[in-house]
Amino acid sequence: MPGALDAALARRSWSKVTDAAPTHDELLQFVAAAGRVADHSSLRPWRLIELRGEDRERLGRAINKAQGDKGVSSKPLRAPLLIAVVASYRKSHKVPRWEQEAVASGVAHMLSLLLDEAGWGVIWRTGHYTRAKAVAKAHGLKKNEELLGWLYVGGKPASSRPERRKAVDARPFVSRMP
Numbered sequence: 001m002p003g004a005l006d007a008a009l010a011r012r013s014w015s016k017v018t019d020a021a022p023t024h025d026e027l028l029q030f031v032a033a034a035g036r037v038a039d040h041s042s043l044r045p046w047r048l049i050e051l052r053g054e055d056r057e058r059l060g061r062a063i064n065k066a067q068g069d070k071g072v073s074s075k076p077l078r079a080p081l082l083i084a085v086v087a088s089y090r091k092s093h094k095v096p097r098w099e100q101e102a103v104a105s106g107v108a109h110m111l112s113l114l115l116d117e118a119g120w121g122v123i124w125r126t127g128h129y130t131r132a133k134a135v136a137k138a139h140g141l142k143k144n145e146e147l148l149g150w151l152y153v154g155g156k157p158a159s160s161r162p163e164r165r166k167a168v169d170a171r172p173f174v175s176r177m178p
C-alpha cells in the first residue's frame, strides 16, 4: 500500500467517470479519515451532502433556475455520486470564518485524495451558480452555511491511459522572509 507521498504524487482529477460508485458505508470510512484534518478548536465547521440518483436532477433543476433557465441541467449527471462540500461556520471568537473555510476545504482535498488512492475517479467541480440561492435551497443550507462545490465521484474508466500531471517544481513556491 503506497504512503501519503505516493498517493499525493499520483492523484489527478477525473472529468469522465463510469457509473460505479462507493457505497454509503464505504464513503463513511473515507469521511471519517478525511475529518481528521487539522481543525482549530475542533469546531468541525463542515458537512457533506451525498447526491445520488434523482438527487442529481434536483440539483440540475436548481442550477438552471439559478441561471434563469427552465428545465434540468444535465451537468450533475456526469457522475453517479456527487458530494456537496458545505462550510458550516460556527460561532467563535477565536476562529474566524476564513480559518473555518480552510478546514472545510481541507476535508474536501483529503477526501479527494483518499478516494483517488482507493481507485475512485474524483473531480472537484464548481460553477458561477455554486453560491446561488436556488442551489443553496436545494441543499437545505442554513444561514451559517456556504457551498464550496461538489466532488464528482465515479469509477476510473479502464480505457483511460494512465496519466501523470506535470511534476510540481517546488523551488519557486518556497522562499524565505524578504
Ligand SMILES: Cc1cc2nc3c(=O)[nH]c(=O)nc-3n(C[C@H](O)[C@H](O)[C@H](O)COP(=O)(O)O)c2cc1C
Pocket: 011, 012, 013, 014, 015, 123, 124, 125, 126, 127, 148, 149, 165
Ligand atoms: C475549488 C476547486 C474548484 C474546481 N472547479 C472545477 C470546475 O468547475 N471544473 C473543472 O473542470 N475542474 C474544477 N476543479 C478541478 C481543477 O480543474 C483540477 O484540479 C485542475 O485542472 C488540475 O488537474 P489535476 O487535479 O488533475 O491536477 C476545481 C478544483 C478546485 C480545488
